[in-house]
Amino acid sequence: MDVIEWLLDSDPAIRWQVMRDLTDASPEEVAAERARVEHEGWGARLLALQGADGLWDGGACFPGVRTGDEPGQPWTATMHSLQTLQILGLDPASESARRAIPLVAEHGRWEHAGQRYFDGEVEPCINGRTIEAGAYFGVDVSGIVQRVLGERLPDGGWNCEAENGSVRSSFHTTTxxxxxxxxxxxxxxxxxxxxxxxxxxxxxxxxxxxFRRKSTGEVADAAFLDFAFPFYWYHDVLRALDYFRSTGAAPDPRVAQAVEVVRSKRQPDGRWLLDHVYPGRVHFPFDEGVGEPSRWNTLRALRVLDWARG
Incomplete structure (x- = not known):
């Protein structure tokens, strides 16, 4: 099967983005496919898991019920679920979004100190994602924006550990x-x-x-070269390149090595594998598993390489 055909033989959340980014489908065709996210597949499944109180799994960042033997960080709470709905492309104007977001605004409270959900909390890594979801779904998050603007560190980025004394930015938080x-x-x-x-x-x-240290040029973290999905708060080369692509700016020459990392991971059949899954409780998987061909990674890699070619 052709790679594009393989991508289209998938969930509406994949299909509409493939149609928009990798084919000559009309805007009307793309919009019609995107509208299916609300009612079919991963989008509908995730929407159905929202609680009556508006939260997913009873918490803003952490589930309402936790067990002591869970591996990693649980990914089923509201913050991660909203990020996922955005990545899937749920239309903010859809009936489901217009019903879901006010419930989060009304009932969501951060575990840190009970702050209202769309007022954010103290960590810029959390607040960056709250800004993204809030702005995407039409919520006024200008207060959080002003906070993160004032938290930028001298080297240009942000770090969740700044309140604990860190003076150096973090790839993860900055992204x-x-x-x-x-x-x-x-x-x-x-x-x-x-x-x-x-x-x-x-x-x-x-x-x-x-992905390199400025001081030595060494790879800052080998995990930056592994492509995970969902990526949650973790930085990697593919996530960063897809961000730069989404700005609409031409590729900066300094991304050339990162682009080559993406190109080098293309398999002989033209697909990319799922390199990593972050441990922790999930609602359901989005790919076949680590080491298997990944539609999400393949979609993102192909559109990054198209952008890099100009």
């Missing part, structure tokens, strides 16, 4: 904040302050080629 700021800009219009902060955060990543 999460950048994604949020970009969606916020698109939802609310141009802002010099937001754009300046976003471009400064991008420069932090670009100075490091998206």
């Amino acid at each position: 999460s904040v950048l994604e949020g700021l970009l969606v916020f800009e698109r939802a609310t219009g141009p802002s010099d302050a937001v754009r300046q902060a976003r471009l400064g955060g991008e420069e932090y990543l670009l100075e490091r080629g998206l």
Whole structure:
């Protein structure tokens, strides 16, 4: 089967993005396919898991009920579920979104100190993702944006550990904040302050080629070269490149090595594998498993390589 045909033989959440990014489908055809996310497949399954109180698994960042022997971090709470719905492409104007988001706003409270969900909490890695989901679904998250703008570190990015004394930015946190700021800009219009902060955060990543230490040029973390889905709050080369692609800017020459990492992982049949799954409780899987061909990684890799070719 042709790779594009294989991608289209999938969930509506994959199909509409393949049609938009990798085929010559019309905007009307793309919109019709995207509308199916609300009613079919992964999108419908995830929406059905929202509780009567508006939360997923009873918590904002952590499930309401936890056991002591769970591996990793649980991924079933509201923050991760909203991020996933956004990645799937649930239309913010859909009936399901218009019903789900006000419930989160009304009942969601952060475990940190009981803050209202769309007011954010104290960690910029969490707040970046809250900005992204809030702006995407039409919620006013300008208060959180102002907070993260003031938390940018001297080297250009952000770090969740800044409140504990860290003075160096984190790849993970910076990528999460950048994604949020970009969606916020698109939802609310141009802002010099937001754009300046976003471009400064991008420069932090670009100075490091998206995966290297600035001081030595060594790979900062071997995990940055493994492509996971869902990626949650974790940085990797494919996630970062897909962010830069989504800005609409031409590729900076400093992403060339990162692009080559993506190209080198293409399999002989033209697909990409799922390299890693982060341990923890999930609602359901989105791929066949580690080491198997991954539609999500293949979709993202193909559109990144198309962007890199100009």
